[in-house]
Amino acid sequence: MHKFMLDAFLFLTAVAIAFLPGKAQEHALAFTHVNVIDATGTSVQPDATVVVRGDRIIAVGKSSELKTPGDTQVIEARGKYLIPGLWDMHVHEIFGDWLPENEKIIPLLFVANGVTGVRDMGGDLEPLKRWRSRIAAGEMIGPRMVISGPMLDGPVPQFPSSAPIKNAEDGRRTVDELKKNGADFIKIQSLIPRDGYFAAAEESRKIGIVFVGHVPDKVRAVEASSAGQKSIEHLTGVFEGCSTVEDELMSKPRGPGRGRFLATYDPERAKALIALFVKNQTWQVPTLYWEQGEWLIEKTNSGPDPLAKYAPAAWRDRIWPMFTRDIASGWSSDPVDDRERFVQAEFKMVREMNRAGVPILAGTDTAAGVRVYPGFSLHSELELLVQAGLTPMEALQAATRNAGKFLELADTGTIAKGKRADLVLLDANPLEQIRNTRKIQSVVLAGRYYSRADLDRLLHEVEEAAANSK
Numbered sequence: 065m066h067k068f069m070l071d072a073f074l075f076l077t078a079v080a081i082a083f084l085p086g087k088a089q090e091h092a093l094a095f096t097h098v099n100v101i102d103a104t105g106t107s108v109q110p111d112a113t114v115v116v117r118g119d120r121i122i123a124v125g126k127s128s129e130l131k132t133p134g135d136t137q138v139i140e141a142r143g144k145y146l147i148p149g150l151w152d153m154h155v156h157e158i159f160g161d162w163l164p165e166n167e168k169i170i171p172l173l174f175v176a177n178g179v180t181g182v183r184d185m186g187g188d189l190e191p192l193k194r195w196r197s198r199i200a201a202g203e204m205i206g207p208r209m210v211i212s213g214p215m216l217d218g219p220v221p222q223f224p225s226s227a228p229i230k231n232a233e234d235g236r237r238t239v240d241e242l243k244k245n246g247a248d249f250i251k252i253q254s255l256i257p258r259d260g261y262f263a264a265a266e267e268s269r270k271i272g273i274v275f276v277g278h279v280p281d282k283v284r285a286v287e288a289s290s291a292g293q294k295s296i297e298h299l300t301g302v303f304e305g306c307s308t309v310e311d312e313l314m315s316k317p318r319g320p321g322r323g324r325f326l327a328t329y330d331p332e333r334a335k336a337l338i339a340l341f342v343k344n345q346t347w348q349v350p351t352l353y354w355e356q357g358e359w360l361i362e363k364t365n366s367g368p369d370p371l372a373k374y375a376p377a378a379w380r381d382r383i384w385p386m387f388t389r390d391i392a393s394g395w396s397s398d399p400v401d402d403r404e405r406f407v408q409a410e411f412k413m414v415r416e417m418n419r420a421g422v423p424i425l426a427g428t429d430t431a432a433g434v435r436v437y438p439g440f441s442l443h444s445e446l447e448l449l450v451q452a453g454l455t456p457m458e459a460l461q462a463a464t465r466n467a468g469k470f471l472e473l474a475d476t477g478t479i480a481k482g483k484r485a486d487l488v489l490l491d492a493n494p495l496e497q498i499r500n501t502r503k504i505q506s507v508v509l510a511g512r513y514y515s516r517a518d519l520d521r522l523l524h525e526v527e528e529a530a531a532n533s534k
């Protein structure tokens with residue numbers, strides 16, 4: 065076929081299939097002559113072919129050796145790089161009146177940015193479950209979802225989508241109810257009281273459900289790790305745990321006073337805490353991008369915002385101004401110098417944890433947080449993980465292989481025969497420059513192919529939905 069006709073044909077085919085979310089196409093799809101970065105840690109496999117049928121990868125091999133089936137849609141990908149679909153391991157998608165349900169914004173931003181899986185760390189369980197089944201049925205475009213439902217917080221929760229916990233009894237009962245209602249895991253928030261926390265932890269172990277989240281204000285990081293909390297978000301409790309005055313820091317409300325955290329930091333205590341995390345395999349989701357927004361909001365929330373067109377009115381007009389005010393008057397009321405040093409200390413902490421063997425996940429806390437856009441922010445997080453000291457491969461693994469391992473989902477996180485076909489094709493090598501994960505040429509979501517033109521159409525849909533939102 066003439067080159068132009070072929071392009072036109074592929075374009076029309078892509079347009080025809082992409083916007084019926086539908087099931088994966090029945091014919092096979094193959095990337096040929098592509099550089100595969102399978103995220104297992106082995107080096108780039110050049111000149112490879114990856115074949116997809118239905119929602120699975122059915123073959124990976126050398127292009128010179130692997131025959132593609134006759135009905136295959138071939139994507140010639142010479143010079144390009146294929147990575148596993150990305151996971152954002154800390155997101156909020158439907159979160160009371162903070163993040164009202166809108167299936168044309170958050171899910172599409174994820175997919176358009178190559179994020180094909182998310183761990184939803186707190187939200188409205190029933191609508192999230194509906195999204196999940198509609199996505200699985202092909203009625204809606206969106207990432208694979210692992211969801212917690214409401215977060216276990218104190219007697220007077222700070223946020224929507226929360227379950228108030230007053231005591232041990234509440235802790236146990238809420239864990240049981242969430243499990244019964246189909247939550248995949250339990251999310252802990254900062255204000256849960258000690259007895260409620262330890263009861264929830266014990267009940268979770270007993271009935272076999274994972275619990276994760278903040279180290280609560282009244283619990284030590286060593287206690288959370290020893291109780292079996294599987295992941296710690298935002299390094300909560302970590303700097304308290306490294307301080308010679310941990311008790312004093314824990315007795316105060318969390319927030320400002322970061323100069324004191326730094327002044328009382330004890331490298332020996334840090335070493336011991338990190339060793340415990342390694343021993344217990346307590347995963348860390350440092351949410352570095354979000355941390356910058358929290359501590360240095362006057363920087364991150366200034367200047368033009370090229371992504372503003374994707375933010376619905378509720379974020380721009382209501383949630384973000386409220387958040388900015390709260391952060392500036394609370395967490396970020398320390399001298400800017402202390403806050404900058406604290407962010408640097410967080411980077412150093414992540415570097416030391418990674419070096420010691422603490423397992424790390426990439427998470428952003430999107431769409432909570434000012435200008436923390438779904439999808440886009442995950443790429444920023446990968447860049448910050450590299451800035452903190454992870455290799456580009458390690459950062460990539462924090463959003464791919466590690467996610468599969470953490471979630472105990474054997475069919476995701478790497479590129480191999482039998483895995484779910486969630487893939488991202490890049491124009492340049494992310495192991496040379498991690499920011500190359502942004503150069504997305506196409507995405508495969510559960511076997512469905514989205515060309516660059518398709519992804520741009522999704523972004524355009526988001527823009528329209530944002531403009532029409534209330």
Ligand SMILES: [Zn+2]
Pocket residue numbers: 154155156185186429432
């Ligand atoms: Zn969160």
